Amino acid sequence: MINPAQVAENYERVRSEIVAIAGAQRAETIRIVAVTKTHGVEAAIAAAECGCDAIGENYAQEAVSKFTDTKPLPLHFIGHVQSNKVRSLAPIVDVWQTVDSAGLAREIAKRAPGAQVMLQVNISGEGSKSGCTPGEVEDLLALCVDLGVNATGLMTIAPLGAGSVATGQCFKSLRSLANTLGLADCAMGMSSDFTIAVAEGATVLRLGTVLFGAR
Numbered sequence: 001m002i003n004p005a006q007v008a009e010n011y012e013r014v015r016s017e018i019v020a021i022a023g024a025q026r027a028e029t030i031r032i033v034a035v036t037k038t039h040g041v042e043a044a045i046a047a048a049e050c051g052c053d054a055i056g057e058n059y060a061q062e063a064v065s066k067f068t069d070t071k072p073l074p075l076h077f078i079g080h081v082q083s084n085k086v087r088s089l090a091p092i093v094d095v096w097q098t099v100d101s102a103g104l105a106r107e108i109a110k111r112a113p114g115a116q117v118m119l120q121v122n123i124s125g126e127g128s129k130s131g132c133t134p135g136e137v138e139d140l141l142a143l144c145v146d147l148g149v150n151a152t153g154l155m156t157i158a159p160l161g162a163g164s165v166a167t168g169q170c171f172k173s174l175r176s177l178a179n180t181l182g183l184a185d186c187a188m189g190m191s192s193d194f195t196i197a198v199a200e201g202a203t204v205l206r207l208g209t210v211l212f213g214a215r
């Protein structure tokens with residue numbers, strides 16, 4: 001059950017932690033994507049009411065069934081996207097955070113011309129198979145420019161179970177790669193590691209548990 005007052009309190013606590021790390025001025029520019037997966041539409045409504053910037057979903061079917069009729073905030077798609085799901089997602093997705101292949105970029109350009117995307121990078125090469133390698137990002141970015149897709153930044157997920165040192169190195173590498181490519185956005189940091197992400201230059205956080213409680 002979602003308790004909107006509790007979500008608002010959690011949001012304020014997260015915001016103060018961000019201010020403590022980043023300072024008030026930079027904290028203003030850091031956006032929070034409230035990850036509503038497994039929760040009902042009421043979680044998205046609570047997120048909108050307390051001031052979150054967007055909602056995030058990682059399963060196509062769940063996102064489409066929840067947000068086709070009402071969508072209280074812009075929607076970031078944060079899960080692996082199969083190309084055959086792009087068509088059904090296009091009407092509801094505002095930011096595609098997980099673009100990691102030329103095929104997917106082409107499909108998004110076709111079904112959602114001019115869409116905003118982020119390029120998912122697998123920094124460590126470990127764990128998840130999602131994400132392109134750091135070496136592939138430049139070509140993928142050039143392709144997005146050719147296709148008229150608006151790539152604003154990079155996205156990564158720290159390796160599962162990595163300690164804070166390895167996580168920090170992963171986020172630092174993503175920030176440095178984004179800077180090299182002239183990209184403003186770094187979407188990194190989840191409930192367990194968002195403070196590290198903020199310290200390393202994140203502009204977009206994806207937060208579920210810390211806002212809504214355990215799933």
Ligand SMILES: *Cc1c(COP(=O)(O)O)cnc(C)c1O
Nearest residue numbers: 035058078190191206207208209
């Ligand atoms: C579920 C999920 C999150 C949020 O995870 P929490 O630990 O609950 O904050 C963030 N990013 C991705 C890609 C996810 O799938």
